[in-house]
Every structure is written in structure tokens, then in C-alpha cells.
Amino acid sequence: KNEVEQSPQNLTAQEGEFITINCSYSVGISALHWLQQHPGGGIVSLFMLSSGKKKHGRLIATINIQEKHSSLHITASHPRDSAVYICAVTNTGNQFYFGTGTSLTVIP
């Protein structure tokens, strides 16, 4: 049983396309995180959300607490956006649960 489910698992897009990655969770949460894992393996945090919407450059993250769902959008995708995107949640007991990630490839 996975507390966090992501879709799609793999995604290939043409440069310039609008991309959406979805995340659903089944536990009560205090926060939801979107992470990016580069091809070299390093992991960086993109967003931390507890409600509403956040925007950073071409990236937008939204969360719907009632539906237990979050989306990560990338506008005007670029080959440098190619990475694995990971959704994670912090439950009410300080523990993290992670999705298995969405592997994104953006083709020039």
C-alpha cells in the first residue's frame, strides 16, 4: 500500500509543451513537498505546500486538501527540466512518505 501515488510514471514532452504531474495521497498531512532529482542523483526541494498554490519561475504547484491531491505544472518546458520529480508528504507525526517519482524527458 502506497501512501503517495504519482502519475504518470514516465513522461516525454517536446520542448515548449505544458506539463502536468499529479500526486494523490491517502494519509493526513501537515505539508506536501515537490522534489527534483537530477540525472546525477542529487535531490533538491522545489516547493513546500500546505494549501493553495505556489509559483517559482516556470513551475507552479497546487494542492487540494479536501481531495488529497496536488499537481506540479511546468510551463514552456525545456530540455534542462529533464529529471525525476518526486512528491512527498509530511504526516501529522513528523514522518515523510514519498511517491515513486515521475521521470520527465523533454526533447529539443
Place this chain on the structure above:
Amino acid sequence: NAGVTQTPKFQVLKTGQSMTLQCAQDMNHEYMSWYRQDPGMGLRLIHYSVGAGITDQGEVPNGYNVSRSTTEDFPLRLLSAAPSQTSVYFCASSRDAYNEQFFGPGTRLTVL
């Protein structure tokens, strides 16, 4: 600031050997955590700490020990390595569990 540092980057062990993976942060973060990443399974929480002297188990704690004697350091000890512990291990820190996580570069461990 060095951020979160992990040593070693790579390690090969034989079954039954013990070792310690080191993790340190220089951001005065209270929350530190250890994860393992296996193909097809995503990251899984091994142990975490909400401050010096306080540790707790995560999702997959068996076979691992931790301690937190200082704010900066959070070592992970493998007591008797098993092939099932072959994985990539990440340490992370943050102000608390609800804030941005900063990850170390990872340690690739192989147990033969």
C-alpha cells in the same frame, strides 16, 4: 555554508560487516533524517530526529541505528550488513518536518 555533507560517497561491504554513514549539516537545522532509495520503490524513511538527543523510527528502521548527540551530526549505523541493505542512502535536514528539506549528495552502498 557546506549544506548537508555525507561520507563516504561509495562503500562496498561484506555480509555481516558493520559501518557508519556520516551526515553533517551547518545550517543549525533541528530536523534530520535518513532515507534509502531503491529502484521502483522511491525514497523510504529509515530514522529521523527532531533535535539533539531525540530520535525516532521511520518506515524501515530494522538493521539500522542512529544517535543525535549534537545538532550538526546524525550518523547512521549498520549493525550487521545484509545484501538487502544494498541501496543509495540520503541524509536530509530542515528547520522542521514541515519546511524545505536539504539533501546530502547520497552514499551508494553495496553489500556482497
